[in-house]
Amino acid sequence: MLGVGLDFGSRTLGRYEIPEPVRTAPGHVLLRVLEAGVCGTDRELSRFRFGVPPAGEEILILGHEALCEVVEPGGGLANGDLVAPLIRRSCQPACRSCARGRRDLCLTGSYTERGIVGLHGYFTEFAVDDASDLLPVPGALADVAVLLEPLSVVEKAVQAGLAAHPGEPETALVQGAGPIGILTTLVLLQRGLQVVVWSAESSDDPRVRLLCEAGARYTAGAPPASDLVFEATGASAPARAAFERLNPLGVLVLIGACDFPTEFPGVRMVVANQTVLGVVNGARQHFEQGAADLMKIDRRFLSGMIARRKWSELPETILSVPAEPKVVHVAGA
Ligand SMILES: [Zn+2]
Ligand SMILES: [Zn+2]
Known part of the structure; x- marks a missing residue:
């Protein structure tokens, strides 16, 4: 089957043939990928900033945001069930966090992640x-x-921020209006x-209109100090400035x-x-909370984030910076 990924030998992004995966354990499920989202992580991977192919291979198929359909059942799932895969897999032997089901808090850093570190991702057919590992x-x-x-x-970020606040937080500042910034705003x-x-x-950007319609206030100027500040730009100047924006x-x-x-304002x-705290990766409980919130958040704002494109255009999306917050590629289209 074909997949879109990276060749670590020639350092190029392309379409590569990889073997179809087979089930080897009773709990294994064969999935058909229905659609997959592209994000900044894929963009950074395509610049070979990080990422590791599976052991003994030179190709890493990308893709870690996917919706799949069960085509060979197992582990209580039936044919036709829709699932979203969790991405991180336990380090071996499992550290204390991985052993208690919190691979997102892995202590060794020797975990694998589908489409990122050591395992093929979902920019492929099966x-x-x-x-x-499926929700x-x-x-x-x-x-x-x-x-x-x-x-x-x-x-995970919102839960950690609320839990760490020792008072009764009322105001939040979200830095960045990419997909993470928009989703953080909708959850807050x-x-x-x-x-x-x-x-x-x-202020006339479609994503700004979406945020304002959802009930947030938008500024490109000096933001107010807030009880919670979520830094989602990934850029150094706003991250540094965020320390000054805390109540x-x-x-x-x-x-x-x-x-x-x-200069840390100790x-x-x-x-x-x-x-100040950092978060990465979500555990099953965060996927479950996400599904609960997706049910409640006005569908207009969620759909408004997504632009669907043909599968064949995946490499272009990875190599460019699309105007739409979340570009999703549809299998078979
Ligand atoms: Zn991503
Ligand atoms: Zn671990």
Whole structure:
């Protein structure tokens, strides 16, 4: 079968032939990929910034945001069931976090991740996963379930931010209006917070209109100090500035990853009881919370994020920066 991925020998992105996967354990399920989303991680992988092919291979098939259909059942799943795959797999031998089902908190860093580190992803026709690595998706969510993987990271970030705040947070600032920034905003609005989104887009940008219709306030100017600040630009200047945008008791949650030289405001953070924390990857509980929120969030805002394209145009999407927040490629189209 064909897949879109990276050749680590020639350092090129292309279409490659890989063997069809086979089930080798009782809990294994054969999946047909229905659609898959592209994100900044795929873009960085295509620049060979990180990523590792499966052991002994030179090709890594990309794709870690997928909606699939069961075509050979197992582990309690039936033919035709829709599923969203969890991405990270346990380190071996399992560390304490991986052993208790929290691979997102892996202690060794020796985990594998489908489409990123050591395992092929979903920019292909078929995949085999253990049923325990799949979240069943109700039919009612079929049109937005491809958002579950990025949403799982957002759910973890929001949960961590709220749990770390020692008071009663009322205001949130979201830095960045990419897919993670938009999903973070929609979840925070669900939790009843007043949300300001800070980003560089002009006020007539469709994603700004979407955020404002959903109930957030948007600014490209100086954002207000807030109880929770979510940094989702992944750029060093806004990440550094985020420390200055915290109210007393404020929590800064870093979702976008970047290194930035900064004079850490240690005294102020102590005196004002402030917290900074980082999150990556979502566990099953965050996928489940994501599915619950997808049911509640107005479908207009979720659909408004997604642009669907043909499967054949996948490489173009990976190599460009599309105007739409989330480009999803549909198998067979
Ligand atoms: Zn992604
Ligand atoms: Zn581990």
